[in-house]
Amino acid sequence: MPRPTTRHLCTQCGHAEAKWHGQCPGCGAWNTLEPQRGAAPAAGPHRPAARAGSPRRLRDVEEVRLRRLSTGLAEVDRVLGGGLVPGSLVLLGGSPGIGKSTLTTMALAQLAAAGRRTLYVSAEESPAQVRLRAARLGSAALDIPILAETSLATVLATIEAERPEACVIDSVQTLHAEDGTGAPGSVGQVREVAGQVMRVAKSGDTAVLLVGHVTKEGALAGPRVLEHLVDCVLQFEGERERTYRTLRALKNRFGSVDDVGVFEMRDSGLVEVLDASARFVGEATRAPGSVVLAAMEGSRPLLVEVQALVSESELVPPRRVVSGIDRNRLALVLAVLARHAGVGVGAADVFVNVVGGVRVDEPGADLAVALAVAGAARGVPLSGPGGGPLACFGEIGLTGELRSVAHPDRRGAEAAKFGLTPLLDPERAATLRDAVRVAVPRPSAAPAAAA
Ligand SMILES: Nc1ncnc2c1ncn2[C@@H]1O[C@H](COP(=O)(O)OP(=O)(O)OP(=O)(O)O)[C@@H](O)[C@H]1O
Ligand SMILES: [Mg+2]
DSSP: OOOEEEEEEETTTOOEESSOOSBOTTTOOBSOEEEEEEEOOOOGGGOOOOOOOOOOOGGGSOOOOOOOBOOSOHHHHHHHTSSBOTTOEEEEEEOTTSSHHHHHHHHHHHHHHTTOOEEEEESSSOHHHHHHHHHHHOGGGGGSOEEEOOBHHHHHHHHHHHOOSEEEEEOTTTOBOTTSOSSTTSHHHHHHHHHHHHHHHHHHTOEEEEEEEBOTTSSBTTGGGGTTTSSEEEEEEOOTTSSEEEEEEEEETTSOSOOEEEEEEETTEEEEOTTHHHHHHHTOOOSTTEEEEEEEETTEEEEEEEEEEEEEOSSSSOOEEEESSOHHHHHHHHHHHHHHSSOOOTTEEEEEEEGGGOOOOSGGGHHHHHHHHHHHHHTOOOBOTTSSBOEEOOEEOTTSBEEOOSOHHHHHHHHHHTTOOSOBOTTTOSBHHHHHHHHSOOTTSOOOOOO
8 A cells, every 4th residue: 555645745846845845846936736536546566466458559540530520609719629429528718807718608599599508617707707797698598507516526426417519617716526636726626627627538438628818927837737638729809998808729639729719808798809800900099109010820921910108208217108009029129220220219208009909929030029118209190002001020130130030922812902012021131220211211301101
Protein backbone atom coordinates (compact mmCIF):
# COMPACT_ATOMS: atom_id res chain seq x y z
CA MET A 1 0.00 0.00 0.00
CA PRO A 2 1.43 3.38 -0.87
CA ARG A 3 1.91 5.56 2.15
CA PRO A 4 -0.42 8.63 2.32
CA THR A 5 1.63 11.75 1.79
CA THR A 6 1.10 15.47 1.62
CA ARG A 7 1.93 17.18 -1.66
CA HIS A 8 1.75 20.88 -2.32
CA LEU A 9 -0.10 21.88 -5.48
CA CYS A 10 -0.02 25.34 -7.06
CA THR A 11 -3.55 26.72 -7.44
CA GLN A 12 -2.46 28.66 -10.53
CA CYS A 13 -0.60 26.12 -12.63
CA GLY A 14 -1.01 22.79 -10.84
CA HIS A 15 2.74 22.36 -10.25
CA ALA A 16 3.40 19.77 -7.50
CA GLU A 17 6.12 20.04 -4.84
CA ALA A 18 6.88 17.82 -1.86
CA LYS A 19 7.52 20.82 0.39
CA TRP A 20 5.79 24.15 0.75
CA HIS A 21 7.39 27.13 -1.01
CA GLY A 22 6.42 30.77 -0.84
CA GLN A 23 6.88 31.10 -4.60
CA CYS A 24 5.72 28.41 -7.00
CA PRO A 25 8.77 27.00 -8.87
CA GLY A 26 6.44 26.19 -11.77
CA CYS A 27 4.88 29.56 -12.61
CA GLY A 28 6.55 32.00 -10.23
CA ALA A 29 3.29 33.02 -8.50
CA TRP A 30 3.47 33.83 -4.78
CA ASN A 31 1.50 32.11 -2.02
CA THR A 32 -0.26 29.71 -4.33
CA LEU A 33 1.00 26.34 -3.04
CA GLU A 34 -1.62 24.48 -1.03
CA PRO A 35 -1.25 21.15 0.78
CA GLN A 36 -3.14 18.21 -0.73
CA ARG A 37 -3.30 14.87 1.03
CA GLY A 38 -3.32 11.76 -1.08
CA ALA A 39 -1.54 8.52 -1.83
CA ALA A 40 1.93 8.89 -3.25
CA PRO A 41 2.01 7.84 -6.91
CA ALA A 42 3.17 4.28 -7.42
CA ALA A 43 6.68 4.21 -8.83
CA GLY A 44 9.61 1.97 -9.69
CA PRO A 45 9.66 -1.46 -8.10
CA HIS A 46 6.21 -1.00 -6.48
CA ARG A 47 4.49 -0.72 -9.87
CA PRO A 48 1.72 -3.34 -10.06
CA ALA A 49 2.23 -6.05 -12.68
CA ALA A 50 0.28 -5.31 -15.88
CA ARG A 51 -0.37 -7.13 -19.15
CA ALA A 52 1.38 -5.59 -22.15
CA GLY A 53 -0.88 -3.97 -24.78
CA SER A 54 -0.71 -4.85 -28.48
CA PRO A 55 0.10 -1.86 -30.70
CA ARG A 56 -1.50 -1.74 -34.18
CA ARG A 57 -0.41 -0.02 -37.34
CA LEU A 58 -2.39 3.18 -37.90
CA ARG A 59 -3.39 1.83 -41.34
CA ASP A 60 -5.26 -0.99 -39.59
CA VAL A 61 -7.18 1.30 -37.27
CA GLU A 62 -10.76 1.70 -38.46
CA GLU A 63 -11.45 5.09 -40.01
CA VAL A 64 -14.11 7.31 -38.49
CA ARG A 65 -15.72 10.29 -40.13
CA LEU A 66 -15.77 13.26 -37.82
CA ARG A 67 -19.38 14.29 -37.33
CA ARG A 68 -20.07 17.86 -36.30
CA LEU A 69 -23.01 19.42 -34.53
CA SER A 70 -23.71 22.88 -35.83
CA THR A 71 -24.33 25.38 -33.01
CA GLY A 72 -26.34 27.52 -35.42
CA LEU A 73 -23.95 30.39 -34.70
CA ALA A 74 -21.72 30.65 -37.75
CA GLU A 75 -18.92 32.43 -35.91
CA VAL A 76 -18.82 29.81 -33.14
CA ASP A 77 -18.84 26.96 -35.66
CA ARG A 78 -16.00 28.58 -37.56
CA VAL A 79 -13.85 28.97 -34.46
CA LEU A 80 -14.57 25.35 -33.50
CA GLY A 81 -13.39 24.26 -36.94
CA GLY A 82 -16.87 23.44 -38.29
CA GLY A 83 -19.02 22.71 -35.25
CA LEU A 84 -19.04 20.74 -32.00
CA VAL A 85 -17.56 17.25 -32.24
CA PRO A 86 -19.64 14.60 -30.38
CA GLY A 87 -17.79 13.27 -27.35
CA SER A 88 -15.43 16.23 -27.19
CA LEU A 89 -14.72 18.50 -24.26
CA VAL A 90 -14.53 22.23 -24.98
CA LEU A 91 -13.37 24.71 -22.36
CA LEU A 92 -14.78 28.24 -22.76
CA GLY A 93 -12.86 30.82 -20.73
CA GLY A 94 -13.70 34.47 -20.23
CA SER A 95 -13.69 37.21 -17.64
CA PRO A 96 -16.75 37.79 -15.43
CA GLY A 97 -19.79 39.21 -17.19
CA ILE A 98 -18.31 38.95 -20.67
CA GLY A 99 -21.22 36.81 -21.89
CA LYS A 100 -20.15 33.17 -21.48
CA SER A 101 -23.54 32.05 -20.21
CA THR A 102 -25.26 34.04 -22.94
CA LEU A 103 -23.15 32.49 -25.68
CA THR A 104 -23.56 28.92 -24.43
CA THR A 105 -27.31 29.36 -23.88
CA MET A 106 -27.69 30.67 -27.43
CA ALA A 107 -25.76 27.72 -28.85
CA LEU A 108 -27.89 25.21 -26.91
CA ALA A 109 -31.09 27.01 -27.98
CA GLN A 110 -30.14 26.61 -31.64
CA LEU A 111 -29.22 22.96 -31.10
CA ALA A 112 -32.50 22.31 -29.28
CA ALA A 113 -34.40 24.02 -32.10
CA ALA A 114 -32.64 21.71 -34.56
CA GLY A 115 -34.00 18.71 -32.65
CA ARG A 116 -30.84 17.82 -30.68
CA ARG A 117 -31.01 16.60 -27.08
CA THR A 118 -29.44 19.27 -24.88
CA LEU A 119 -28.78 19.90 -21.20
CA TYR A 120 -27.74 23.07 -19.37
CA VAL A 121 -26.12 22.47 -15.99
CA SER A 122 -26.00 25.64 -13.93
CA ALA A 123 -23.88 25.44 -10.82
CA GLU A 124 -23.83 29.21 -10.41
CA GLU A 125 -27.28 30.56 -11.04
CA SER A 126 -30.75 29.47 -10.01
CA PRO A 127 -33.14 28.14 -12.69
CA ALA A 128 -35.12 31.39 -12.37
CA GLN A 129 -32.04 33.47 -13.19
CA VAL A 130 -31.19 31.30 -16.19
CA ARG A 131 -34.79 31.52 -17.36
CA LEU A 132 -34.64 35.29 -17.20
CA ARG A 133 -31.66 35.30 -19.55
CA ALA A 134 -33.22 32.69 -21.82
CA ALA A 135 -36.40 34.76 -22.15
CA ARG A 136 -34.24 37.65 -23.37
CA LEU A 137 -32.68 35.39 -25.99
CA GLY A 138 -35.89 34.22 -27.62
CA SER A 139 -38.43 31.46 -27.20
CA ALA A 140 -36.17 28.65 -28.51
CA ALA A 141 -33.95 29.12 -25.44
CA LEU A 142 -36.89 28.33 -23.15
CA ASP A 143 -36.94 24.75 -24.48
CA ILE A 144 -33.51 23.93 -23.03
CA PRO A 145 -33.70 21.49 -20.10
CA ILE A 146 -31.88 22.91 -17.08
CA LEU A 147 -30.34 21.28 -14.04
CA ALA A 148 -29.25 23.59 -11.23
CA GLU A 149 -26.81 21.46 -9.29
CA THR A 150 -23.35 21.73 -7.75
CA SER A 151 -22.74 18.06 -6.98
CA LEU A 152 -20.62 16.44 -9.67
CA ALA A 153 -22.00 12.95 -8.95
CA THR A 154 -25.58 14.14 -9.56
CA VAL A 155 -24.55 15.97 -12.73
CA LEU A 156 -22.77 12.91 -14.13
CA ALA A 157 -25.68 10.62 -13.26
CA THR A 158 -28.05 13.05 -15.01
CA ILE A 159 -25.87 13.16 -18.14
CA GLU A 160 -25.78 9.35 -18.19
CA ALA A 161 -29.55 9.13 -17.76
CA GLU A 162 -30.51 11.88 -20.22
CA ARG A 163 -27.71 11.23 -22.74
CA PRO A 164 -27.75 14.73 -24.22
CA GLU A 165 -25.92 15.31 -27.49
CA ALA A 166 -24.70 18.70 -26.28
CA CYS A 167 -24.31 19.75 -22.68
CA VAL A 168 -23.13 23.00 -21.07
CA ILE A 169 -21.60 23.00 -17.59
CA ASP A 170 -21.55 26.51 -16.13
CA SER A 171 -19.04 26.58 -14.51
CA VAL A 172 -16.26 24.07 -13.91
CA GLN A 173 -15.10 26.02 -10.84
CA THR A 174 -18.39 25.77 -8.97
CA LEU A 175 -19.01 22.02 -9.36
CA HIS A 176 -18.02 19.92 -6.37
CA ALA A 177 -16.46 16.49 -6.68
CA GLU A 178 -17.23 14.56 -3.49
CA ASP A 179 -14.11 12.41 -3.73
CA GLY A 180 -11.77 15.23 -4.77
CA THR A 181 -9.63 17.25 -2.40
CA GLY A 182 -9.92 20.94 -1.61
CA ALA A 183 -12.66 23.52 -2.03
CA PRO A 184 -14.63 23.94 -5.30
CA GLY A 185 -12.49 25.85 -7.76
CA SER A 186 -9.17 24.57 -6.35
CA VAL A 187 -6.79 22.83 -8.71
CA GLY A 188 -7.52 19.38 -7.30
CA GLN A 189 -11.27 19.87 -7.65
CA VAL A 190 -11.21 21.42 -11.11
CA ARG A 191 -9.00 18.62 -12.38
CA GLU A 192 -11.18 15.94 -10.82
CA VAL A 193 -14.38 17.52 -12.20
CA ALA A 194 -12.99 17.82 -15.72
CA GLY A 195 -11.52 14.31 -15.68
CA GLN A 196 -14.79 12.70 -14.64
CA VAL A 197 -16.86 14.83 -17.04
CA MET A 198 -14.54 13.80 -19.85
CA ARG A 199 -15.03 10.10 -19.15
CA VAL A 200 -18.82 10.47 -19.21
CA ALA A 201 -18.69 12.71 -22.32
CA LYS A 202 -16.57 10.22 -24.26
CA SER A 203 -18.59 7.18 -23.24
CA GLY A 204 -21.96 8.82 -24.01
CA ASP A 205 -20.79 10.71 -27.13
CA THR A 206 -21.88 13.97 -25.53
CA ALA A 207 -20.22 17.20 -26.62
CA VAL A 208 -19.57 19.13 -23.40
CA LEU A 209 -18.92 22.87 -23.17
CA LEU A 210 -17.21 23.61 -19.87
CA VAL A 211 -17.39 27.25 -18.83
CA GLY A 212 -14.37 28.52 -16.87
CA HIS A 213 -13.57 31.86 -15.26
CA VAL A 214 -10.55 33.92 -16.04
CA THR A 215 -8.47 35.78 -13.44
CA LYS A 216 -7.87 39.52 -13.44
CA GLU A 217 -4.50 38.90 -15.07
CA GLY A 218 -6.28 37.25 -17.99
CA ALA A 219 -5.12 33.68 -17.33
CA LEU A 220 -7.59 30.84 -17.13
CA ALA A 221 -7.53 30.40 -13.35
CA GLY A 222 -7.54 26.81 -12.22
CA PRO A 223 -8.66 25.75 -15.71
CA ARG A 224 -5.09 26.31 -16.90
CA VAL A 225 -4.43 22.84 -15.57
CA LEU A 226 -7.20 21.61 -17.88
CA GLU A 227 -5.70 22.90 -21.10
CA HIS A 228 -3.90 19.61 -21.69
CA LEU A 229 -6.94 17.55 -20.87
CA VAL A 230 -9.64 19.15 -22.99
CA ASP A 231 -9.93 18.96 -26.79
CA CYS A 232 -10.47 22.62 -27.39
CA VAL A 233 -9.86 25.82 -25.41
CA LEU A 234 -11.89 28.86 -26.45
CA GLN A 235 -11.24 32.33 -25.10
CA PHE A 236 -14.04 34.89 -25.07
CA GLU A 237 -12.52 38.36 -24.86
CA GLY A 238 -13.41 42.00 -24.95
CA GLU A 239 -14.01 44.77 -22.51
CA ARG A 240 -17.31 44.64 -20.73
CA GLU A 241 -18.15 48.24 -21.35
CA ARG A 242 -17.35 47.97 -25.06
CA THR A 243 -19.67 46.53 -27.66
CA TYR A 244 -17.46 44.09 -29.51
CA ARG A 245 -16.32 40.74 -28.16
CA THR A 246 -14.07 38.21 -29.85
CA LEU A 247 -14.03 34.44 -29.60
CA ARG A 248 -10.81 32.66 -30.46
CA ALA A 249 -9.42 29.16 -30.05
CA LEU A 250 -6.20 28.82 -28.05
CA LYS A 251 -6.13 25.10 -28.74
CA ASN A 252 -8.20 22.93 -31.04
CA ARG A 253 -7.72 19.23 -31.69
CA PHE A 254 -10.30 19.29 -34.50
CA GLY A 255 -9.45 22.46 -36.40
CA SER A 256 -7.14 25.41 -36.74
CA VAL A 257 -6.62 28.01 -34.04
CA ASP A 258 -6.51 30.85 -36.54
CA ASP A 259 -10.15 31.81 -36.78
CA VAL A 260 -11.76 34.52 -34.75
CA GLY A 261 -15.45 35.24 -34.26
CA VAL A 262 -16.63 38.81 -33.61
CA PHE A 263 -19.82 39.44 -31.61
CA GLU A 264 -21.77 42.39 -30.38
CA MET A 265 -23.76 42.32 -27.12
CA ARG A 266 -27.32 43.54 -27.66
CA ASP A 267 -30.56 43.41 -25.74
CA SER A 268 -31.50 40.21 -27.53
CA GLY A 269 -28.15 38.55 -26.83
CA LEU A 270 -24.91 38.24 -28.75
CA VAL A 271 -25.16 39.09 -32.41
CA GLU A 272 -22.54 37.84 -34.83
CA VAL A 273 -20.72 40.60 -36.65
CA LEU A 274 -20.01 39.05 -40.03
CA ASP A 275 -19.06 42.30 -41.72
CA ALA A 276 -16.82 43.62 -38.96
CA SER A 277 -14.57 45.47 -41.44
CA ALA A 278 -17.53 47.33 -42.95
CA ARG A 279 -18.58 48.50 -39.50
CA PHE A 280 -15.16 49.72 -38.50
CA VAL A 281 -14.38 51.41 -41.81
CA GLY A 282 -17.83 53.00 -41.96
CA GLU A 283 -17.16 54.56 -38.57
CA ALA A 284 -13.67 55.83 -39.46
CA THR A 285 -13.56 59.59 -38.89
CA ARG A 286 -10.85 60.76 -41.29
CA ALA A 287 -9.87 63.49 -38.82
CA PRO A 288 -6.18 64.11 -38.09
CA GLY A 289 -4.93 61.19 -36.02
CA SER A 290 -7.18 58.56 -37.61
CA VAL A 291 -5.99 55.79 -39.93
CA VAL A 292 -7.32 52.39 -40.99
CA LEU A 293 -5.20 49.36 -40.14
CA ALA A 294 -5.50 46.28 -42.32
CA ALA A 295 -4.99 43.80 -39.48
CA MET A 296 -5.08 40.03 -39.34
CA GLU A 297 -7.18 38.37 -36.67
CA GLY A 298 -5.80 34.87 -37.05
CA SER A 299 -6.44 33.90 -40.66
CA ARG A 300 -9.11 36.54 -41.09
CA PRO A 301 -8.32 40.03 -42.35
CA LEU A 302 -10.00 42.80 -40.41
CA LEU A 303 -9.99 46.53 -41.05
CA VAL A 304 -9.94 48.57 -37.86
CA GLU A 305 -9.55 52.26 -37.16
CA VAL A 306 -6.55 53.35 -35.10
CA GLN A 307 -6.82 56.79 -33.50
CA ALA A 308 -4.20 58.93 -31.82
CA LEU A 309 -4.30 62.15 -29.86
CA VAL A 310 -1.17 64.19 -29.15
CA SER A 311 -1.58 67.04 -26.72
CA GLU A 312 0.64 69.32 -24.70
CA SER A 313 1.49 67.89 -21.31
CA GLU A 314 1.97 69.41 -17.90
CA LEU A 315 3.37 66.15 -16.60
CA VAL A 316 6.93 64.88 -16.45
CA PRO A 317 7.15 62.25 -17.80
CA PRO A 318 4.21 62.80 -20.17
CA ARG A 319 1.39 60.28 -20.41
CA ARG A 320 1.38 57.32 -22.80
CA VAL A 321 -2.10 55.82 -22.74
CA VAL A 322 -3.04 52.90 -24.98
CA SER A 323 -6.12 50.82 -25.54
CA GLY A 324 -6.08 47.80 -27.86
CA ILE A 325 -2.32 47.78 -28.48
CA ASP A 326 0.73 46.97 -26.41
CA ARG A 327 2.14 49.92 -24.43
CA ASN A 328 5.75 48.87 -25.03
CA ARG A 329 5.08 48.71 -28.75
CA LEU A 330 3.92 52.34 -28.64
CA ALA A 331 7.14 53.33 -26.86
CA LEU A 332 9.14 51.68 -29.65
CA VAL A 333 7.09 53.31 -32.41
CA LEU A 334 7.45 56.77 -30.79
CA ALA A 335 11.20 56.31 -30.46
CA VAL A 336 11.61 55.33 -34.13
CA LEU A 337 9.28 58.16 -35.24
CA ALA A 338 11.44 60.69 -33.43
CA ARG A 339 14.82 59.25 -34.37
CA HIS A 340 14.24 58.25 -37.99
CA ALA A 341 11.17 60.07 -39.29
CA GLY A 342 11.50 63.54 -37.81
CA VAL A 343 8.27 63.41 -35.76
CA GLY A 344 9.16 64.02 -32.13
CA VAL A 345 6.41 63.98 -29.49
CA GLY A 346 8.77 63.75 -26.51
CA ALA A 347 7.09 66.23 -24.18
CA ALA A 348 3.48 65.66 -25.27
CA ASP A 349 0.85 63.29 -23.93
CA VAL A 350 0.09 60.53 -26.44
CA PHE A 351 -3.14 58.54 -26.45
CA VAL A 352 -3.67 55.67 -28.90
CA ASN A 353 -6.88 53.73 -29.24
CA VAL A 354 -8.07 50.91 -31.49
CA VAL A 355 -11.72 51.75 -32.07
CA GLY A 356 -14.48 49.31 -31.12
CA GLY A 357 -12.65 47.61 -28.26
CA VAL A 358 -10.69 45.39 -30.64
CA ARG A 359 -7.23 44.27 -29.55
CA VAL A 360 -4.52 43.99 -32.17
CA ASP A 361 -1.51 42.04 -31.04
CA GLU A 362 0.58 41.90 -34.15
CA PRO A 363 3.65 43.73 -35.43
CA GLY A 364 1.71 44.74 -38.57
CA ALA A 365 -0.02 47.41 -36.46
CA ASP A 366 3.17 49.47 -36.02
CA LEU A 367 2.81 51.58 -39.15
CA ALA A 368 -0.82 52.47 -38.38
CA VAL A 369 0.14 53.60 -34.87
CA ALA A 370 3.04 55.65 -36.24
CA LEU A 371 0.94 57.34 -38.94
CA ALA A 372 -1.93 58.06 -36.53
CA VAL A 373 0.50 59.70 -34.09
CA ALA A 374 2.29 61.62 -36.88
CA GLY A 375 -1.05 62.84 -38.27
CA ALA A 376 -2.21 63.92 -34.83
CA ALA A 377 1.09 65.65 -34.05
CA ARG A 378 1.04 67.62 -37.31
CA GLY A 379 -2.73 68.15 -37.40
CA VAL A 380 -2.93 66.65 -40.88
CA PRO A 381 -5.84 64.41 -41.89
CA LEU A 382 -4.67 61.25 -43.67
CA SER A 383 -6.62 60.39 -46.73
CA GLY A 384 -6.31 57.49 -49.10
CA PRO A 385 -6.10 57.47 -52.87
CA GLY A 386 -9.86 57.79 -53.49
CA GLY A 387 -10.34 60.50 -50.88
CA GLY A 388 -11.48 57.84 -48.38
CA PRO A 389 -9.58 56.88 -45.24
CA LEU A 390 -5.95 55.81 -45.62
CA ALA A 391 -5.38 52.11 -44.99
CA CYS A 392 -1.98 50.71 -44.08
CA PHE A 393 -0.03 47.93 -42.37
CA GLY A 394 3.62 47.07 -41.71
CA GLU A 395 6.11 46.39 -38.99
CA ILE A 396 8.62 49.06 -38.01
CA GLY A 397 12.23 48.03 -37.46
CA LEU A 398 14.53 49.74 -34.98
CA THR A 399 16.56 51.29 -37.78
CA GLY A 400 13.47 52.95 -39.25
CA GLU A 401 12.83 50.42 -42.01
CA LEU A 402 9.39 49.02 -42.80
CA ARG A 403 9.29 45.25 -42.65
CA SER A 404 6.85 42.95 -44.37
CA VAL A 405 4.37 40.96 -42.30
CA ALA A 406 2.25 37.86 -42.93
CA HIS A 407 -0.60 37.73 -45.46
CA PRO A 408 -0.11 41.00 -47.39
CA ASP A 409 -2.40 39.68 -50.15
CA ARG A 410 -5.32 38.98 -47.81
CA ARG A 411 -4.97 42.37 -46.18
CA GLY A 412 -4.89 44.00 -49.60
CA ALA A 413 -7.96 42.08 -50.76
CA GLU A 414 -9.95 43.13 -47.69
CA ALA A 415 -8.98 46.79 -48.21
CA ALA A 416 -9.90 46.51 -51.91
CA LYS A 417 -13.42 45.41 -50.92
CA PHE A 418 -13.90 48.82 -49.38
CA GLY A 419 -12.10 50.81 -52.08
CA LEU A 420 -9.12 51.56 -49.83
CA THR A 421 -6.39 50.40 -52.20
CA PRO A 422 -3.59 50.88 -52.84
CA LEU A 423 -2.57 50.36 -49.26
CA LEU A 424 0.42 52.06 -47.76
CA ASP A 425 2.58 49.03 -46.94
CA PRO A 426 6.25 47.96 -46.90
CA GLU A 427 6.00 47.38 -50.68
CA ARG A 428 5.25 51.03 -51.32
CA ALA A 429 7.45 52.64 -48.68
CA ALA A 430 10.79 51.18 -47.68
CA THR A 431 11.21 53.27 -44.54
CA LEU A 432 9.03 54.96 -41.98
CA ARG A 433 10.43 58.31 -43.16
CA ASP A 434 9.10 57.59 -46.69
CA ALA A 435 5.71 56.54 -45.35
CA VAL A 436 5.40 59.69 -43.25
CA ARG A 437 6.49 61.86 -46.17
CA VAL A 438 3.82 60.32 -48.40
CA ALA A 439 0.95 60.16 -45.94
CA VAL A 440 1.56 63.02 -43.51
CA PRO A 441 3.04 65.98 -45.39
CA ARG A 442 3.99 68.95 -43.22
CA PRO A 443 1.05 71.41 -43.09
CA SER A 444 3.09 73.99 -45.05
CA ALA A 445 3.78 71.53 -47.90
CA ALA A 446 1.35 70.91 -50.77
CA PRO A 447 -1.76 69.09 -49.46
CA ALA A 448 -1.16 66.07 -51.67
CA ALA A 449 -3.13 62.97 -50.81
CA ALA A 450 -1.24 59.75 -50.19
CA ALA A 451 -0.53 58.41 -53.60
N1 LIG B 1 -30.78 43.52 -21.31
C1 LIG B 1 -29.52 43.51 -21.69
N2 LIG B 1 -29.12 44.19 -22.78
C2 LIG B 1 -27.86 44.19 -23.20
N3 LIG B 1 -26.87 43.50 -22.59
C3 LIG B 1 -27.18 42.80 -21.50
C4 LIG B 1 -28.52 42.77 -21.00
N4 LIG B 1 -28.52 41.96 -19.91
C5 LIG B 1 -27.24 41.54 -19.73
N5 LIG B 1 -26.44 42.03 -20.69
C6 LIG B 1 -25.00 41.80 -20.86
O1 LIG B 1 -24.72 40.46 -20.60
C7 LIG B 1 -23.59 40.37 -19.71
C8 LIG B 1 -23.75 39.17 -18.80
O2 LIG B 1 -23.78 38.04 -19.63
P1 LIG B 1 -23.51 36.59 -19.04
O3 LIG B 1 -24.28 36.39 -17.80
O4 LIG B 1 -23.70 35.68 -20.17
O5 LIG B 1 -21.96 36.70 -18.72
P2 LIG B 1 -21.05 35.59 -18.03
O6 LIG B 1 -19.74 35.68 -18.72
O7 LIG B 1 -21.74 34.29 -18.00
O8 LIG B 1 -20.91 36.18 -16.56
P3 LIG B 1 -20.52 35.41 -15.22
O9 LIG B 1 -19.04 35.48 -15.18
O10 LIG B 1 -21.16 36.23 -14.16
O11 LIG B 1 -21.06 34.04 -15.31
C9 LIG B 1 -23.61 41.65 -18.95
O12 LIG B 1 -22.31 42.03 -18.57
C10 LIG B 1 -24.19 42.63 -19.92
O13 LIG B 1 -23.12 43.17 -20.69
MG1 LIG C 1 -22.30 33.05 -16.38
